[in-house]
Amino acid sequence: MxxxxxxxxxxxxxxxxxxxxxxxxxxxxxxxxxxxxxxxxxxxxxxxxxxxxxxxxxxxxxxxxxxxxxxxxxxxxxxxxxxxxxxxxxxxxxxxxxxxxxxxxxxxxxxxxxxxxxxxxxxxxxxxxxxxxxxxxxxxxxxxxxxxxxxxxxxxxxxxxxxxxxxxxxxxxxxxxxxxxxxxxxxxxxxxxxxxxxxxxxxxxxxxxxxxxxxxxxxxxxxxxxxxxTELQEFDGRYIDYNFSLLQTKIEMQELAIADDEEIERNEALIEKLRERATYNAEASNGRALKARVKIQERLEARRIKAPFVDIKQPDINLVTDNEIEETVALKVNDFSVAFDEVLLEDVNFEIKSNDKVAIIGTNGVGKTTLLRSIFKNNSDSIEINDNIEVAYLSQMQGEILNESNTILEEFYDAGFETYREIRRYLSNYGFGEKFIEQKIESLSGGEKNILQLAKVSASKANMLLLDEPTSHLDTYSQIALEKAVKNYNGAVLMISHDYHFIINSMDYVLMIEDKKIRKVNMRKFRKMIYDTHFDKDYLQIEQKKKEVEMKIALALVDTDFELARTLSEELEGLIKLL
Missing domain, CATH: 3.40.50.300 (P-loop containing nucleotide triphosphate hydrolases)
Incomplete structure (x- = not known):
């Protein structure tokens, strides 16, 4: 084809x-x-x-x-x-x-x-x-x-x-x-x-x-x-088998590559000694020995095993606030309703405290984004935001928050940064090096645009974050970085997400939209509901554990700890058999 x-x-x-x-x-x-x-x-x-x-x-x-x-x-x-x-x-x-x-x-x-x-x-x-x-x-x-x-x-x-x-x-x-x-x-x-x-x-x-x-x-x-x-690997078979094979290959190849590097380094040291001897002693035997050793080095270089790519390109997402406040009600929603051709939400009531981390859940089309956008605009008598609360918003419609005709540099000048150096240093933590910041935002991938939105949200130092599908388009490592950042954040979070692992790992409770109403559900009930409705319980737990072990193997490879990587790969193989 x-x-x-x-x-x-x-x-x-x-x-x-x-x-x-x-x-x-x-x-x-x-x-x-x-x-x-x-x-x-x-x-x-x-x-x-x-x-x-x-x-x-x-x-x-x-x-x-x-x-x-x-x-x-x-x-x-x-x-x-x-x-x-x-x-x-x-x-x-x-x-x-x-x-x-x-x-x-x-x-x-x-x-x-x-x-x-x-x-x-x-x-x-x-x-x-x-x-x-x-x-x-x-x-x-x-x-x-x-x-x-x-x-x-x-x-x-x-x-x-x-x-x-x-x-x-x-x-x-x-x-x-x-x-x-x-x-x-x-x-x-x-x-x-x-x-x-x-x-x-x-x-x-x-x-x-x-x-x-x-x-x-x-x-x-x-x-x-x-x-x-910049390189590509292809695999005929299932993803679950490919991922295991890839990690196994990385362990073996990196270990062999390091052994090759050590042998080449030892040979280079011998070449230097022979070169020094030949410089001070012009005997033909010294020249022949040097030439032979250089040929050995060329052969070693030619058959050298290339180290596999083990670098983890994980953005350093750091959600901070300059305005931490003692626990209080950050947001109150009273009798909120919204309708277009038909009623989406009616008589919605809830409140969020200043350190609550809350997920809004519900099927597609029930009004989650409409509710979050209404809170951000704060243009309804039914919505009350504490005077000490500053809100930042991440939209699933990325053009709402990012001016896509801007370069990345222009976007952050517009966001209040004052110098090129300040912007360059800040964005390098998010994976945007010096070469990238002159790029037009419209040329970025969906994942890069979401990372850029997160960088803007973090730079605002707001103490309440409204996040609409923040994990969308993100690769696994970026999702893990965001999960960690949300857990460590000291303000309030109100988030729309369909990523059940992300919700379970970082939220305090959920607000579930059902039959045009909202009800509060604790995490224990939420887990049970997800298991009963969508997943086999074992699948969710095994997949989460598998993801954690894969991440540990990747980190072990970065540290060249092959013994740990091999031990973890045996654990991973056992989890794959369960799936």
Whole structure:
């Protein structure tokens, strides 16, 4: 389906790929993984439109290959007003209308041959996407995704998560040869995540999907492409097996690489001694010994094992406040209601103390973001924020907080920083080196934009944080860094999230939106509810433990503690067997 050979590509200030190669065969479901900003989305752009990019190497793909694409950004606001069914059926309806128009034209036209050709082309295109059964196929996909109840709703009434699933269904039904999706799981609640899993597993053609979601990775793919440190590894098999194999290889390769380094270092010391002897004593034997030792060194260098990439690119997220206050009520919400075409929330009442860490949960479309945005704007009589509380907001719509036409440098001048040096030093902690800060924000990946939002939130030194899906787009290490930062933060946090591990590990309790109301649920009840509703209890616990052990192995490799790494890998193997 696709063959990439020795492909290299760079921005002016960043190398993305260095002679990477992989193949994607017909029918494979491939997960494309790697750290935020490593170039995954750019590689997909190159595959979709190679003529637009100047790259070294070869990209081979059938020129007639039809590609379906779902972006990491929902673009709901750019969609014309239509029903869900009409939106999904757009291509079918367009072809039906074209066929009917040609038939009408043939009744009066003298150029029948041209019209017959056009008619046959349109009919072939309609048949290629199984047009005769399109209504039935749409209903089947909507049922599979548990979205049939939304068939007659207007697209504008959907949540971001619901619309993402509708986009996936639309692209699948257009029967592309290759289906590409860039983080389709972002903002999905667990019910909709299960729906996405079912849609992926029901699709029989080739798929290439960027994701950081471990649930999807564990359940949907038979090939892994991993982009790391400008290099790429491919693996035919399950993610869970790949990840274990990768860690095992890193342990072995790093140990061998260090042994090689030590041997080369010892040989270099011998060369220096022989060179010194030959300088003071010009006997032929000294020259021959030196030449022989240099040849040995060349052979050692040629067969030297390259150390695997073990650096952990984890941002140093440090959420601080200049205005710590004694425990008091930071936020009070009384009889809050909101409605658009229908009531979303009514008679909502709760309060947050100045050191509470609280998650708002609920299915997609119940009004979580609307509530959080209303608190941030503080424009309702039902919302009361303590005078000593300063609020900072992270939005799932990143353009709300970041001016994407700015460079990173301009954004932080606008945020109150005074000098280039101050900005450079501050942002280096978040993984944005000197080369990056002149970059336009619009050119960043979704994960990098979220890290930048977190850097702005932290710089505000506010004592109450409103975070809307803060883990979206973030790679695993960045999620762990954020989790730690939230736990260590001394102010109040009100957060929307569907990341149950993140909630359990960092929140005090949850506010659950159900039937247009909010109720407070303690963490013990929340855990039980999640286990009963969505997960097998053992799966959640084992997956969390597995993630912790993998992180410990990575840290052990950074410290070159191979004995610990091997011990931990045995523990990891046992956990994998349980899964």
């Amino acid at each position: 696709i063959k990439i050979d020795n492909l290299s590509y760079s921005f002016p200030n960043k190398d993305l790929y260095n002679k990477i190669s992989f193949t994607l065969e017909e029918g494979q479901h491939c997960a494309f993984i790697g750290a935020s900003g490593s170039g995954k989305s750019t590689l997909i752009d190159i595959i979709m439109d190679p003529e637009r990019y100047m790259f070294d190497g070869k990209l081979e793909m059938d020129q007639n290959c039809r590609i379906g694409y779902v972006s990491q950004f929902s673009q709901l606001e750019k969609t014309k007003e239509t029903t869900v069914f009409e939106y999904i059926a757009e291509e079918f309806i367009k072809l039906q209308e074209k066929i009917a128009s040609i038939c009408t034209e043939m009744e009066t036209s003298s150029d029948i041959e041209t019209l017959l050709e056009q008619y046959q082309e349109a009919l072939d295109a309609f048949d290629a996407i199984d047009g005769d059964d399109y209504e039935s196929n749409i209903n089947k996909k909507l049922n599979l995704a548990n979205l049939n109840k939304h068939k007659d709703r207007m697209i504008s009434e959907l949540s971001g998560g619901e619309f993402k699933l509708i986009q996936v269904i639309k692209e699948m039904l257009n029967k592309p040869d290759l289906m590409i999706m860039d983080e389709p799981d972002v903002f999905l609640d667990f019910e909709n995540l299960n729906s996405l899993k079912n849609l992926i597993n029901s699709h029989k053609k080739t798929m290439l999907i960027i994701t950081h979601n471990r649930y999807l990775l564990n359940h949907c793919f038979n090939k892994i492409i991993h982009l790391e440190n």
